[in-house]
Structure formats: structure tokens, C-alpha cells
Amino acid sequence: MPCRRSRPYRMGVIEMGHVTVNGIDIEVGPHEHINGIQAAHRAGVEIPHYCWHAGLSVVASCRMCLVESGRKNAETGEVSLLPKVVPACQTPATDGTVFVTDSEKVRAARQMVEEDLLLRHPVDCPICDKAGECSLQDYHFSYGREQRRADIDPFSSRRRPVGESVTLFVDRCVMCTRCVRFTREITGTNELMVINRGAHEEIDTFPGFPLDNKMSGNVVDLCPVGALGDVDFLYSQRVWFMKRHSGVCAGCSTGCSIHVEENQDRVYRIKPRENPHINQWWMCDEGRYGFKYVHDARRLTEPRQRDGETETTLTWDAAIARMDALVRSSQELVVVLSPFLTVEEAYLLATYARQVQPKAVISVGPIPCVGENETFPNGFTIRAEKCPNRRGVEEIASRFQGRLISWESVGDECGAQATVWFTGGYPEANGISSDEASRLAKNRTLIVQDLFASALSEHATLVLPSAAWVERAGSFVNAKDRLQSFTWAVRPPQGVQTEGQMLWRLAGRSGLYRPADILQELGREMSYFAAVLEEVPDTGVDLKLNQLASV
């Protein structure tokens, strides 16, 4: 049966609408509701805008997207334009609509808007964190007047906090009200509002009710200028020094698509990446600010071996040899796959374990859970499962074992003399109590690989440092069975080898770790992952969809 995606429309031929932007003809589907800005984007034409955002309601208040619009007579081909310019964000692009964005009238309108905005703008770009990614700057260079007609000196913006994590530079604001609409429409918390009228308009909060919700960081991304500042990121780095890497958030099992922004192997901030299937344009503050442990000085950075009371540091070559010897000489091997492993690493580890010990038990590590799932009015969910890849790892573990062995039952499953190989990647602590750890470690040989020292690593024969998620490459499967691949953003601290590279060496493969090869192998081996055999786009693939199709 062919894949459903290959024939989206079941009924006959669909009449496509024709929209013209600057003489370029584009097609619009019958049930698509797009506006002039989106239609122009499709034609490769940029229409500047401040207040419009695809995820928010339309207010057409900034007037930056003014264009000429009209209709084309389908029979005669004659174009009749409206006498005045209209906001493109509010003009639907339906069949026969014509947009003109490069006429003299439009140019003059844009210049006027830019000039008006700059009349009251402090132009303190040198100390503004937004400089370099600011719409006001970009549009001024592209569409503004070459010279200022008003003689105004730059000044410092007034500043006041609007919440714990967000600060407001009052005079830099262009009153697009995106942030206000965000708190009204997306989070439903209504903290932000507009006070005063006309030229005295300002964003503010009601006294005693600061911006305090779990998605408040998004207002900083939404702000097209430098009015809303991220307190966490403020003044720590200029944006043009940072490199941006596509990634997947490991904060919870929602698996938001993100951009990791780093400079010289230090992560400075995390921003959401648009993905209509998962997080749309948003992400939660927990994920946004939850990367700090990556640069924690307490991280494990060298392989260590414990023999009775003595502890020695090993080189990686020695550690891998020791590891191999421990695994091969064990009477019984139990592998604990952490929900922080990528599917490639989990698969490599499971195949290696089964290769050297055909009876090895493959189980899943502890799943960190905090509170309950929290869903916002727009459907965005912050999940209680604080790990990125429970689904992927569980599928691999149960495929190898035939059934799912959870962390709770690992103690009962393994024999008294077993060698337990625990993989981690847990931020801060893996949540295993010292009682639990000593019970598990009793008479058994323990190999622990984790980011931080824990009760479990105290009892380990061999302790290996682990790489954090931003240092690894691979794929995560989120709670809704969507697989997303990502590459590493920063290099691990000195002395740390990524799990992938280590397992690649253990498995006797040559060269550098190539997660894409393993993902293909996984796609061929397990029907659950079959969807990855086609290309994995930036927005990920739905593994469930493929399973339905193959039934």
C-alpha cells in the first residue's frame, strides 16, 4: 500500500488559486489561508513587518508591511490596483489577488514608517543586545531613508524589569504588541499590557503581577527590536560572534526543535526553531535556561578505575580495553540504556553487548519524572518526563530483549554475580538513592558512564565520563513517536569522549562515529524505525505514521 503522504488529495483535480507578487505567479491551495506576507515569501519576495507573526493574531498596527494590492481579471488579464497602500498582513492572498511591493508608493510608505519609528528610538545599538539580529536595524538599512531629517541625538533607554527572566528597555520598543498578544493568546496568562496612548504608549505589567509563566522567554524571541531583553543572556555575548546549530531540546520528552547558539565551545543561549509538528515557534523556559549543567565544573572528565580502595585514572585506550575485558569476562551482562542516549548510541550499545555476550540483558534506565504534564491553551505541552528519548530507547530495548525491562525490575532480573553497565547523561543527578545503589552493586561489577558523580558511581569498578546532549550527534524520538536528528553543537570538555565514538571503537568500527549510517542500519533492522530510510527532514519524521501504513 502506498504511503498516504504521496497522495494528499484523494478527490480528483484540485483547483489551485493563482496569486501574483511583483509579476511572479504563485499557487495557493484551496484551503490555505495565507496573507500577503506569506504569499510574497513563497515568491521569494520579502515584505518587512514588525507586528505580524504567523503564530499570533493580526493587528496590522505597525504599518511596515504596506503594499499595493488589487485583483487580476481572469478573462482579460487586466490588473486593477487599489488607489492606496494596504497592510499585506491583513490582505488575504486568494485567487486572482495581485501584490506589488516594489513600486515607488510602497517604497515611500516604508521609508515613512521607518523614519517615524526612529524619531523616538534611542539608537543605542552599540550596547543593545539585539544589534545584529534586529528588524529595525535590518529594515532601516534595506528600506529606510539614507539620511535622518530630524536632528536627534542618541540617548539611553529607560529600563524596568517585567519579570524574573525578562527586562524591558522602554524606549527601544516599537509598540508591535507581539509580546502582549503572546501572553493573551498563547499562554493565556495576560501579564503584559499597553499603558498610555499615542506617542506615550508603553508596554507594562500591572503592579504586583509580573511576567511569570513557564513560557515567558518567548517574548524575547518575539520582540523584533531590543526592547525585551533576556536577563540570563544579557550582555554575555554579541550575537554576531555566535554560531547557530540546529538541535533538539533534551529537557523533556516533547523534544522541541531548537537552535543552540555557541561561541568557542560555550553555549550562550537556546532558541526555539520553527517546527509545525512539535513546538511551532515556542519553547518553555525550563528548556531554554536548562543547559547550564553542560558547563558545570563538577562534570566527570576522565575514565577512572576502582580496585578495592584504590582509584586510578585511565587513558581512553586503557579504559576501552578494560571495558572490553570486563564485558567479555562477565558471567552475566546487564546493559541499562539511559533515556538520554540517542537511538544510534542505544542500538550500537545493544548490538555490541549481544555480540560479545549473546545472553546479555538489555533494560532501560530510570526515567526522571517531575510533576505532571502541563498543557497550554495553544496545545504546547511541557512533559513530566524530563528525558528526551524514552520512546526510542524503550523500542530498542524491548526489540532486543523481547519485552521491556524497566529500571525498577533490573535488580530482580540480573543474577548475583552480574556485570551491570549503566549509561547515563543525567543532568545534575540520576535520582538513584545510595540504598538503591548499594543494593544493586552488592557483589556485582558495575560500569557507570554519566555526566556527574552519583551514588551509583561510588560503587562502580569503572567510571566513564559522558558527553552532554549538545556535544553529541544522533536522533531522539519524542513522546509522540517523532524522530528528529541533530548534530553536535559544541565539543565535549577535554578528556571526554562521546558515547557514540566510544561505542563505535568498542564495536571495532574504523574512523569517526557516523550516526547517519547507524540510523540507516536501524531503519532496515527495525520496522519501528522504517520511516528513517527516506530522508529525515529538519522537522523530523513521524514513526507512527509509517507503522500505520505498513500494517
Added chain:
Amino acid sequence: MQSNDTRIKWVEEPQLGWAGRMYLPLVFGGLTTTARHLVSEKVTVSYPDEEPKLGNKLIYRGVHRLNRDEQGRVKCVACFLCATACPAHCIDILAAESPWEDREKYPQSFTIDELRCIYCGMCEEACPVDAIELTSLYNLTGRSREEMIFDKEKLLSVYDATKDSEPMQSKSLGGTL
């Protein structure tokens, strides 16, 4: 491009005459230059016994200094434009919120690797508040590489040492102060 391309203009090497083949005119030409320098005014100085005369000190490109504002605080606002413009990547700034009421951002640390610097003056050009300037101090010496990495205090002390002989140029050049 082919050798028969019409856009190529081919030129012949000029034929040397009898005198040219003897090399004598060229030998005398060279000797004349030598003789002229023997009698003309000396441009070299026997440094370090004698200090060279600098032209306009205000446009000389020597050791950097960090200027102070009217209240004696560092003038720099930590905008990183000098570090961005620097072709040698020798400027390292750590910005922070300023402890002062009237200023938003200031450099918590500001270091210049004077060994790495190529003294091009781009930092001075880039600075929007005329905080970094190149002085006429050219005799820069040190006993170690670490000593040649100038921090904020050292750069401010260069200002204190040179502010009288080389006043801040911003006023005369239409700068911020």
C-alpha cells in the same frame, strides 16, 4: 584564456642599444643615487641613544589606551565593535551590567594582547564612544608574553600617563566628548 585571445595585448621587449649593452648608464645612474644620499640630510637615528622625532603624535599608532570619562570611569561601553573590527583578534572583552546609574553596560575585563596586535588602528576607528585610542608610545618592551597582555587597569594607566601630552582627540575630530 587562449594565447590567441583578442583581449590580450602582446608587447615586445625593447631592444637595447650599444650604450645599454655596456650597462654603463645604469651603473652611473645608481652611483648618482648613492652619492646624493651621502650628502643629503640623515633620516636615521641611532636609537636608543637618540629618540626618533615623530610627526603628528595624535595620529601615530602605538600602544593602546582606554580613555576615562569626566568622572574618571572607563569610557568604554563594552559594545565589542573594536573586537569585531580587529583583524588580529587580539582584543578580549567581558561585558557586564554597569554598577553606575547613568550607564547600562561596561567592560568587566578588557585585555589586549599587544604582541598579537598589528597596530592597524581599526579599533580606534570602530569605537563609537572614542574610548580606545592608539598613543605615540612605540618602545614597548616586556620580559614575558604574559606581561604583554594589557588588562583594563594597565590600559587606563596608559591614558593617565599620556593624557597631557596627547589630549583625547574626540573633540577636535567631532567625537562624543
